[in-house]
Amino acid sequence: MPAPIDYSKLRIVPDFDTAEWWAATKEHKYLVRRCPDCGHKWFPPIFPACARCGSLKTGWFETAGKGVIYSYVVVVQPIVGAFVGTAPYVVAIIELDDCREADGAVTRVAGVMLNDEPEIAIGLPCEVVYEETADPRIVMPRWRVCGAAPNAWRFAE
Amino acid sequence: MGSLTDKYCIVGVGETPHMRPSNRTTLSMACEAVSKAVADAGLRLSDIDGMTSYQIGDSTTSPHVATALGMRLNYAVDILGGGSSGEALVAHAIGLIEAGYCKTMVIFRAMNGRSGRRMGGQTPGGPIPVAVAEGDAQFNMGWGWTTPAQRFGMSAMRYLRDTGCTTRAFAEIAVAHRYHASLNPKAIHRSPITIEDHQRSRWIVKPFRLLDCCQETDVSVAIVVTSRERAFDLRHPPVFIMGGYARTLTDSPQWNYSREEIHYVAGNYGWKRAFGMAGISHKDVDFISCYDAFTFTTLIQLEANGFCGKGEAGEFVKGGRLQIDHELPSNLSGGHLSEGYTHGVQMVIENVRQLRHRADDACPGWAEGRHTYDRKAGCRQLRKADICCGMGWGWENMASCLILRGIAA
Ligand SMILES: [Zn+2]
Numbered sequence: 001m002p003a004p005i006d007y008s009k010l011r012i013v014p015d016f017d018t019a020e021w022w023a024a025t026k027e028h029k030y031l032v033r034r035c036p037d038c039g040h041k042w043f044p045p046i047f048p049a050c051a052r053c054g055s056l057k058t059g060w061f062e063t064a065g066k067g068v069i070y071s072y073v074v075v076v077q078p079i080v081g082a083f084v085g086t087a088p089y090v091v092a093i094i095e096l097d098d099c100r101e102a103d104g105a106v107t108r109v110a111g112v113m114l115n116d117e118p119e120i121a122i123g124l125p126c127e128v129v130y131e132e133t134a135d136p137r138i139v140m141p142r143w144r145v146c147g148a149a150p151n152a153w154r155f156a157e
Numbered sequence: 158m159g160s161l162t163d164k165y166c167i168v169g170v171g172e173t174p175h176m177r178p179s180n181r182t183t184l185s186m187a188c189e190a191v192s193k194a195v196a197d198a199g200l201r202l203s204d205i206d207g208m209t210s211y212q213i214g215d216s217t218t219s220p221h222v223a224t225a226l227g228m229r230l231n232y233a234v235d236i237l238g239g240g241s242s243g244e245a246l247v248a249h250a251i252g253l254i255e256a257g258y259c260k261t262m263v264i265f266r267a268m269n270g271r272s273g274r275r276m277g278g279q280t281p282g283g284p285i286p287v288a289v290a291e292g293d294a295q296f297n298m299g300w301g302w303t304t305p306a307q308r309f310g311m312s313a314m315r316y317l318r319d320t321g322c323t324t325r326a327f328a329e330i331a332v333a334h335r336y337h338a339s340l341n342p343k344a345i346h347r348s349p350i351t352i353e354d355h356q357r358s359r360w361i362v363k364p365f366r367l368l369d370c371c372q373e374t375d376v377s378v379a380i381v382v383t384s385r386e387r388a389f390d391l392r393h394p395p396v397f398i399m400g401g402y403a404r405t406l407t408d409s410p411q412w413n414y415s416r417e418e419i420h421y422v423a424g425n426y427g428w429k430r431a432f433g434m435a436g437i438s439h440k441d442v443d444f445i446s447c448y449d450a451f452t453f454t455t456l457i458q459l460e461a462n463g464f465c466g467k468g469e470a471g472e473f474v475k476g477g478r479l480q481i482d483h484e485l486p487s488n489l490s491g492g493h494l495s496e497g498y499t500h501g502v503q504m505v506i507e508n509v510r511q512l513r514h515r516a517d518d519a520c521p522g523w524a525e526g527r528h529t530y531d532r533k534a535g536c537r538q539l540r541k542a543d544i545c546c547g548m549g550w551g552w553e554n555m556a557s558c559l560i561l562r563g564i565a566a
Contacts, residue, residue: 005301009286009287009288010287010288010290010298010299011287011288011289011290012290012291012295012299013289013290013291013292013295014295015291015292015295018295042413042415043414043415044293044295044296044412046292046293046295046296046412047412047413051408051413070315070414070419071311071312071314071315071318071419072311072314073302073307073310073311073314073362073363073364074360074362074363075301075302075307075362076359076360076361076362076363077360077361077362078284078301079277079278079279079284079285079301079303079304079307080284080285080288080298080301080303081284081285081286081287081288082288082301083301084284086301088360089301091300091301091302091307091311093311093414093419095415104417105415106415107415108414108415109414110296110297110300110302110414111300112300112301112302117363122314122315122318140299153318155314155317155318155363155364157323157324157363157364
């Protein structure tokens with residue numbers, strides 16, 4: 001497991017579009033945006049409109065916080081001070097299990113894995129874990145591998 | 158472009174040396190680059206009546222440069238934009254001149270890309286001491302996932318998985334562009350490297366190593382665009398603009414991670430229009446330039462722009478194909494990887510020099526177009542340089558292209 005993130009060096013500033021999302025993570029809920037008109041889901045919530053139907057109404061969908069690793073990077077040379085002691089760490093894009101739509105659309109999210117690189121592979125199932133930060137208003141979702149997959153692919157170089 | 162094909166030309170190019178640090182303002186560097194490009198065209202500053210530039214809040218503006226140089230312009234607009242903006246501003250110039258808003262335009266980019274605002278967001282002293290994640294950054298900085306290398310790495314990693322390509326393909330690009338830089342007295346890094354050197358270089362963010370990443374530099378670059386009628390009277394043989402596309406845009410995998418395939422980049426949507434306008438096929442292209450913020454950005458654009466099939470770029474670049482005197486020479490100045498980083502315009506400049514047959518290399522007669530073609534003696538001029546395809550990259554979602562030809566084509 002990578003060393004802790006130094007959250008004292010990171011200040012998250014929720015805004016009009018994202019405040020409810022951060023409030024939900026405090027309650028250990030993982031939200032994605034959901035269009036009340038057509039049902040399309042998306043992430044991150046910075047986008048204030050539905051890219052499928054153009055609706056400006058925005059709702060939320062509470063996911064189970066489970067998915068599959070779609071891609072990842074291993075940050076060896078960190079740039080954000082809060083992560084200097086954490087490196088090497090894995091940031092992954094995760095395709096959520098419960099957001100598949102009839103037309104084939106999927107919703108992917110991203111976050112920092114709790115696993116070290118050798119445990120990471122594209123295709124592996126993972127789940128969200130909530131981490132307290134130095135800021136009482138902010139709980140940070142992180143992700144950890146929670147199973148195996150027959151066709152997982154690992155960057156082996 | 159159709160009927161506008163070959164109606165507009167690039168007639169002047171100029172740049173400041175790649176420095177780190179420059180110890181100069183962007184205004185000072187821009188004035189030098191603009192003056193050099195105008196002089197290179199054989200024009201006076203008073204002949205220029207349009208100016209435009211692009212920046213990301215890190216540069217001086219056209220009105221400032223015009224004031225400094227005593228130029229009275231009929232059009233001056235600066236846009237926000239990064240890579241792929243230079244090629245797009247050439248399209249602006251064509252439209253503006255065609256519509257009569259101005260007659261001859263200079264396009265510049267000026268940036269202290271190493272000593273000032275760095276693309277990765279690092280402070281000059283190193284990592285960001287206390288990071289404020291607001292707006293979009295809530296959903297990347299909060300995850301320690303900020304720099305272009307870290308962001309593009311996601312597409313690259315998935316690409317490796319989907320295609321079976323390995324980073325030896327990245328190495329081919331690093332080696333080719335470095336070899337070209339070895340023939341360019343202006344380049345920051347001129348010592349040739351091997352595929353093994355690339356493979357042994359340290360990790361920055363997997364799947365990218367140090368030698369996958371470009372050279373941040375302080376520099377200004379400028380080009381002059383005018384109509385064919387004016388171009389024929391000027392100092393150099395004109396370089397004709399055959400076709401292109403300008404900041405073709407698709408949804409960004411940086412923000413919409415849910416795109417069907419995150420390595421299906423914007424160029425895929427543009428190249429048929431560009432080649433259609435130009436009336437040529439890929440086989441007619443003698444050389445290319447391809448935005449190399451990272452080796453991968455060159456690799457992925459080759460297939461996005463139809464030079465090979467989807468997923469085939471790794472195979473395509475094998476065996477030095479992108480090197481001078483091989484099938485498809487790429488980034489003949491050394492590009493961002495080895496010459497220095499200009500947010501794209503230096504590639505247009507090099508392409509113009511190659512098409513004029515006046516690459517500024519070690520050949521004593523280069524300014525008159527006399528080259529030895531002896532690579533060991535430092536000549537980097539292509540023997541046949543008639544048509545070039547330049548490919549610009551913003552992020553995965555944004556791309557531009559400029560197909561140019563010299564007087565011989
Ligand atoms: Zn909708």
